[in-house]
Amino acid sequence: MIVDRRTWNIKLGHAPEALDLLKAEFAALEAGDACPPYRIYVSRIGQFSQIAAEYEFENLAAQEAFWADWRPQDPAFIKEWFGLNRGEIQIEVWDL
Numbered sequence: 502m503i504v505d506r507r508t509w510n511i512k513l514g515h516a517p518e519a520l521d522l523l524k525a526e527f528a529a530l531e532a533g534d535a536c537p538p539y540r541i542y543v544s545r546i547g548q549f550s551q552i553a554a555e556y557e558f559e560n561l562a563a564q565e566a567f568w569a570d571w572r573p574q575d576p577a578f579i580k581e582w583f584g585l586n587r588g589e590i591q592i593e594v595w596d597l
Contacts, residue, residue, distance in 0.1 A: 502557060502558070502559060502560075502596070502597040503557070503558050503559075503560065503561065503564060503594055503595060503596055503597060504555050504556070504557055504558075504594070504595045504596075504597050505555065505556045505557075505558060505564050505592070505593075505594050506553060506554070506555045506591075506592070506593045506594075506595065507553065507554050507555075507556075507590060507591070507592050507593075508551060508552070508553040508590065508591040508593075509551070509552050509553075509586045509587075509589065509590050510548070510550060510551055510586060510587045510589045511550040511551065511552055511585055511586050511587065512550065512585055512586065512587055513549075513550050514550075515550070515585045516543060516549070516550045516551075516552065518585055519552055519582070519585040519586065520541065520543055520552060522578065522581055522582060522585065523541060523552065523554065523582075524541065525575070526573060526574055526575065526578050527539060527541070529574030529575065530574055535567070535570065535571075537556045537557055537558055537563075537567060538556070538557040539554060539555060539556045539557070540554070540555045541553070541554045542554070542555075557597065561594070564594070
């Protein structure tokens with residue numbers, strides 16, 4: 502089992518909006534069969550305006566297949582998402 506963690510730095514003052522957008526995207530994914538187990542985190546203490554999401558996969562092949570097939574549920578998602586973040590992303594893959 503692995504965890505794919507992605508952390509984004511959000512433009513100051515836009516974390517609530519970015520969080521709502523990310524939650525809406527994953528709620529739409531959950532309506533289908535393609536959504537892996539996931540968690541979304543927002544910093545409480547530490548670097549502010551940061552959002553992290555973790556996705557669980559059985560193995561690297563499942564992770565790669567998910568991201569290769571993923572398309573935003575809302576076509577406007579990508580434009581809105583990148584309008585809210587500072588263009589920085591940290592991607593980590595952990596053994597669980």
